[in-house]
Amino acid sequence: MTHLVVLGVADKETAERALDIAGDLSQQELLQLEDAAYVFKDDKGKPRVHQTLNTTGVGAAGGALWGTLIGLLFLNPLLGLAVGAASGAVAGRLTDIGINDDLIKQIGGQLDQGRAAVFLLARSATVDRVVEAFRPLNPAVIQTNLSKENEEDLVRELQPS
Template structure:
């Protein structure tokens, strides 16, 4: 089963560092990394930057449409106002089909703030003890899994 995991880092570069480790673990076949995206919120900026990793091959890769909708719901929709209410409702309904509900969106929105970063991972078949060990060195908070 594929899992969406969100890790929050208290630094702008934390998510990039963690992704490098996860990619190394994937090469060792200790985890299947289907897709990933990084959100970095630089200090002094009004909104975060997103980076989607389209270079990941495989049937499970979600592509930019999924990440774009997800990040739009989490970070940008509140700035658009009520005019998009119906569209937002439809998107939220579609995302809830894959386990992304209002609580998930609210939690990520509240925790990923200026000066932080987050790593969004779609993974499966992790060898938990082998994956946990190299990640222990990183200072992160699990937002969702």
Template sequence: MSDLLVIEFPSEEKAEEVRQKLLGMQKDYLIELGDAVIAVKQPNGHVKLNQLFSTTAVGAAGGAFWGTLIGFIFLMPLVGTAIGAASGALSGKLTDFGIDDNFMRDASSSLQSGNAALFLLIKKMTTDKVLEDLKGVGGKVLRTSFDNEKEAELQKALADASTAAQAQIPAQAPSI
């Protein structure tokens, strides 16, 4: 069973930085993500979703391949490519997997303009190591399917941003 986690950040750049950090942890097999989407509240009130990859582009590429193949059979590969790409793009646009887009838009509507939310669908996680790597990144937990204890640990790790920043600043010697 997967867990859902939504973390709010003050900017899209900060949310992207944390998403890249989590994708790096996935390469080290510390976490397995089913989906990782950034939602940004625009000044006009609309919510922009930044998916990991575009299902429309994947559908268009697959459709173009099969359209070309079928086009060769009827001696019209260019027509087949165009029709295949168009139908593949349409089916890709209508396909949704991972976290529901409508849910993400609804949950992000409460964000302040310019803020971003990182939506994570976590399949597996080595909790202690992931929380250690997330120490000091900032952010605020908006929603989660974690139990209360794990949620409190996560919020504490995210909130340790001020502690981590102070640890990196060397103490200055008094001037004479």
């Protein structure tokens, strides 16, 4: 089962550091991420979203491959490549996998000016090591899909020592 944890952090730079930490933990196989993102409020108070999973790019790559194969069948691989990449990009753009975009926008709209929220969707985690890595960022738990008891433990564990 995947678990979603949304952490409130001080600003955009802290959110970017959080994603770097998550990437490092993932490389060490301490955190198996499905998706990650952050949202922050810009100077004009508008929520800005940064997602790590680019469905448009993935769709374009897949569409290009299939388009080339189909193009070869009809003796026009360049046309097949172009049409496949375009249709794949559109399909990827319309696909919502991972963290729900509406949830990201909703939480982003509730943030105070300059603050940010980090979204982590993980399959598994070595919880004590992950908490230890994130604690220096002084995050606040905004939302999770953990059990109430596990969420309370997470909130307690993320408190500065």
